[in-house]
Amino acid sequence: KAGVTQTPRYLIKTRGQQVTLSCSPISGHRSVSWYQQTPGQGLQFLFEYFSETQRNKGNFPGRFSGRQFSNSRSEMNVSTLELGDSALYLCASSLATLGRGGTDTQYFGPGTRLTVL
Amino acid sequence: QKEVEQDPGPLSVPEGAIVSLNCTYSNSAFQYFMWYRQYSRKGPELLMYTYSSGNKEDGRFTAQVDKSSKYISLFIRDSQPSDSATYLCAMSPIHGSGNTGKLIFGQGTTLQVKP
Numbered sequence A: 001k002a003g004v005t006q007t008p009r010y011l012i013k014t015r016g017q018q019v020t021l022s023c024s025p026i027s028g029h030r031s032v033s034w035y036q037q038t039p040g041q042g043l044q045f046l047f048e049y050f051s052e053t054q055r056n057k058g059n060f061p062g063r064f065s066g067r068q069f070s071n072s073r074s075e076m077n078v079s080t081l082e083l084g085d086s087a088l089y090l091c092a093s094s095l096a097t098l099g100r101g102g103t104d105t106q107y108f109g110p111g112t113r114l115t116v117l
Numbered sequence B: 001q002k003e004v005e006q007d008p009g010p011l012s013v014p015e016g017a018i019v020s021l022n023c024t025y026s027n028s029a030f031q032y033f034m035w036y037r038q039y040s041r042k043g044p045e046l047l048m049y050t051y052s053s054g055n056k057e058d059g060r061f062t063a064q065v066d067k068s069s070k071y072i073s074l075f076i077r078d079s080q081p082s083d084s085a086t087y088l089c090a091m092s093p094i095h096g097s098g099n100t101g102k103l104i105f106g107q108g109t110t111l112q113v114k115p
Helices: none
Strands: A005-007 A010-013 A019-024 A031-038 A042-050 A053-057 A064-068 A074-078 A087-094 A112-116 B011-014 B019-025 B030-038 B045-051 B054-058 B061-066 B071-076 B085-093 B109-114
Touching (some): A019 A112, A031 A074, A042 A064, A042 B085, A074 A087, B011 B019, B019 B085, B030 B061, B071 B085
Parallel strands (some): A010 A112
Antiparallel strands (some): A005 A019, A031 A087, A064 A074, A087 A112, B019 B071, B030 B085, B054 B061
């Protein structure tokens, strides 16, 4: 079974621009979570989508947004880029045991490395 | 104070050594505990997954959870140069409203195993 894929792998943008990152989950996985990884803050949760709905959101400004399509693929968008947005953006997918307690094992993609100049 | 604390290292050991990696946490709601391995320029790879307290073994890897002390460990036996990577602990509470899909990560410990 193919793993989580993310495109593009590398991006270079300038301040003020916007960017869209894409994530294709493992086949059959319905939940997609996004994380930002930086040397200073480590891995921080951005948001999670399930059945095209955002179920959970981390503590990031509104410039960070996302969406999920009917095939579970997800995109995240960052508008008005700032230097501090330079990071590795990771997508993780899971089966999602909705409403049954427990938790879902998350499988990560290789990430998109965003550099903001 | 962060919810999950992990010594970033780096930790350098000779090949064949037993490695001990640890995390402490403050949120008593955490019930699920994971260890991920991340090689340079790659995404995190799930190594171990445990629920509540106790031990779990998988090959050369053993994960321990002590909820009374809010302390988790990952032991690597017979360490190999290929184990050189960053090891991240991650945790989550039982799924409920407002906490789905969110893992809380430690900072990660960089491990180098020297031949």
